[in-house]
Amino acid sequence: MSEAPSDIEALIALMARLPGLGPRSARRAVLHLVKKRGQLLTPLAQAMARVGETARECLRCGNIGAADICEICRSEKRATGEICVVEDVADLWAMERGQAFRGRYHVLGGTLSALDAVGPEDLRIPQLIDRLAEENIREVILALNATVDGQTTAHYIAEQIEGTGIAVTSLAQGVPIGGELDYLDDGTIGAALRARKAF
Amino acid sequence: MATLAVTQLQLSHFRSHRRLSLELGGRPVAVYGPNGAGKTNLIEAVSLLSPGRGLRRASADELSRRPEALGWRIGATVTGPGGLHEIDTRAEAGRPRETRIDGKAMPQVALGRVVRMLWLVPSMDRLWIEGADGRRRFWDRMTMSFDPDHGEAVLAYEKAMRERNRLLKDMVRDPAWYGALEAQMADSGARIVAARQAALQRVMAAQEAAPTDFPISALSALSPEDDPADRSEDLADRLARGRARDMAAGRTLSGPHRADLGAVFTAKGVPAAQCSTGEQKALLISLILANARALAEDTGAAPVLLLDEVAAHLDEGRRAALFDELCALKAQTWMTGTGADLFTDLRDRAERLEVTERGGESVVTRHG
Numbered sequence A: 001m002s003e004a005p006s007d008i009e010a011l012i013a014l015m016a017r018l019p020g021l022g023p024r025s026a027r028r029a030v031l032h033l034v035k036k037r038g039q040l041l042t043p044l045a046q047a048m049a050r051v052g053e054t055a056r057e058c059l060r061c062g063n064i065g066a067a068d069i070c071e072i073c074r075s076e077k078r079a080t081g082e083i084c085v086v087e088d089v090a091d092l093w094a095m096e097r098g099q100a101f102r103g104r105y106h107v108l109g110g111t112l113s114a115l116d117a118v119g120p121e122d123l124r125i126p127q128l129i130d131r132l133a134e135e136n137i138r139e140v141i142l143a144l145n146a147t148v149d150g151q152t153t154a155h156y157i158a159e160q161i162e163g164t165g166i167a168v169t170s171l172a173q174g175v176p177i178g179g180e181l182d183y184l185d186d187g188t189i190g191a192a193l194r195a196r197k198a199f
Numbered sequence B: 001m002a003t004l005a006v007t008q009l010q011l012s013h014f015r016s017h018r019r020l021s022l023e024l025g026g027r028p029v030a031v032y033g034p035n036g037a038g039k040t041n042l043i044e045a046v047s048l049l050s051p052g053r054g055l056r057r058a059s060a061d062e063l064s065r066r067p068e069a070l071g072w073r074i075g076a077t078v079t080g081p082g083g084l085h086e087i088d089t090r091a092e093a094g095r096p097r098e099t100r101i102d103g104k105a106m107p108q109v110a111l112g113r114v115v116r117m118l119w120l121v122p123s124m125d126r127l128w129i130e131g132a133d134g135r136r137r138f139w140d141r142m143t144m145s146f147d148p149d150h151g152e153a154v155l156a157y158e159k160a161m162r163e164r165n166r167l168l169k170d171m172v173r174d175p176a177w178y179g180a181l182e183a184q185m186a187d188s189g190a191r192i193v194a195a196r197q198a199a200l201q202r203v204m205a206a207q208e209a210a211p212t213d214f215p216i217s218a219l220s221a222l223s224p225e226d227d228p229a230d231r232s233e234d235l236a237d238r239l240a241r242g243r244a245r246d247m248a249a250g251r252t253l254s255g256p257h258r259a260d261l262g263a264v265f266t267a268k269g270v271p272a273a274q275c276s277t278g279e280q281k282a283l284l285i286s287l288i289l290a291n292a293r294a295l296a297e298d299t300g301a302a303p304v305l306l307l308d309e310v311a312a313h314l315d316e317g318r319r320a321a322l323f324d325e326l327c328a329l330k331a332q333t334w335m336t337g338t339g340a341d342l343f344t345d346l347r348d349r350a351e352r353l354e355v356t357e358r359g360g361e362s363v364v365t366r367h368g
Helices: A004-013 A023-035 A036-056 A091-097 A126-134 A148-161 A186-194 B039-047 B108-114 B123-128 B131-144 B150-169 B177-210 B233-243 B244-250 B277-299 B315-328 B340-349
Strands: A082-086 A104-107 A139-143 A166-169 B007-014 B019-024 B029-032 B071-080 B083-092 B100-102 B117-120 B215-224 B260-265 B306-307 B334-337 B350-356 B363-366
Touching: A004 A023, A023 A036, A082 A091, A082 A126, A091 A104, A104 A126, A126 A148, A139 A148, A148 A166, A148 B150, A148 B177, B007 B039, B019 B039, B019 B363, B029 B039, B029 B340, B039 B117, B039 B215, B039 B306, B039 B334, B039 B350, B039 B363, B083 B108, B100 B108, B108 B150, B117 B277, B123 B131, B123 B277, B123 B363, B131 B150, B131 B260, B131 B277, B150 B177, B150 B244, B177 B215, B177 B233, B177 B277, B177 B306, B215 B277, B233 B244, B277 B306, B277 B315, B315 B340, B334 B340, B340 B350
Parallel strands: A082 A104, A082 A139, A139 A166, B029 B334, B029 B350, B117 B306, B306 B334
Antiparallel strands: B007 B019, B007 B071, B071 B083, B083 B100, B215 B260, B350 B363
């Protein structure tokens, strides 16, 4: 016999498919929602329905917004001639939290992976190349993960842009702010040393 | 000189060992008992305190005690020049292996920075006469003992190569995609070649720097015969020029993944593959000892050594010489053998563990 009514079991099964949640934590979360029906469950259901209705991918950069063209792409202030290429929308949001970059973004939607059958045509690389001329881009900043797939994708994009006169840069790698050298791995220390700058 | 040693070892549901708790000093450890009692299982557990799949190259699931198959755990305290570290490595049934060092989740490669370890097992007896894979693995372990980051370079290279091989098999003809992967392979490949070469030089120098009763060999890097590429060429260029040939073969034919380790018995001028079985074993022991001496000089402590069934294959004189060299190195060496008499020459210089089997379970008894 099931522990919870089938509707709730179905909700638990759905929640358990979310990143960071397993069957147990999903069960706890659903139980909490049911207990806090007025304060949490109903507003959450309404908010999810609204997001389900309005959320869409920006046709230009791939960001998630409420319109066909997202706020960043619509803003003239963000037309700085710099475009930051990221793997995923979560990376874009992380960059925005830092408030250090005031240009525009381009979300690839993944990285090249022959083993996972993800090729250039599966990513938004052709759209990126089109944008370079359309938006008078002077610099492409590659903010991709320091993994083999991330760096392969970075090399691929750099090769596509080569010869256009557009600068291609990548994020620095090294000591994080507030980081202690003693806790860094040897590779990161090596990268930081190679990228040292005048004090 | 400091000693790098496993000073505490706990096993839970690891192969034939249901539960085991040992306290050890830094002395050699003689493990003896009848065939099938669980001696090699014990030193295999120690081998998993270093990166990789251990001395039997087993998957996480294979290490679980049967029939329960609940998963397994190895806990250890390691002391050395870098201080004391607590290692916990385990796998629950059907789950991948997890490793914690001093309570923090770490990737396996981090173990290489805490425990330097070398081993010699009976399956390596045919190392010089079988395929290059085994020799390359032996060479990479030797290299990783000097440069723990070598493992990461190998993983990055292999990942990029697997991707390239997939493109080759699928007959993809996108030069930019190949170029991007080949740039990755060239970068990690250059690090692999340099680290392997440095390790060779270091071991050869250590062989000649100290008197030893074991034969000396001249080591060299070899290329396979079907890789005719100009080796002075940059790897990225070599890979780019070899794309058509590689596509026909469906795999990457050039690069450090195809390198081989050559050894020549110096005193006779004969390649290791043509030496007698006993000489081949002695050459391997000699290399392990030289590697350990070099590490002791470089890091301030000899590595942990695991020598499975090594004593039985040596005559009495050689065996005594091996024990003397190991004790002089101050290396915590775990040795297995079927009888206590094999370790008589160690006298009080070793800890003795007798392993027997009772009701399908290994029982470890300490004798001094």
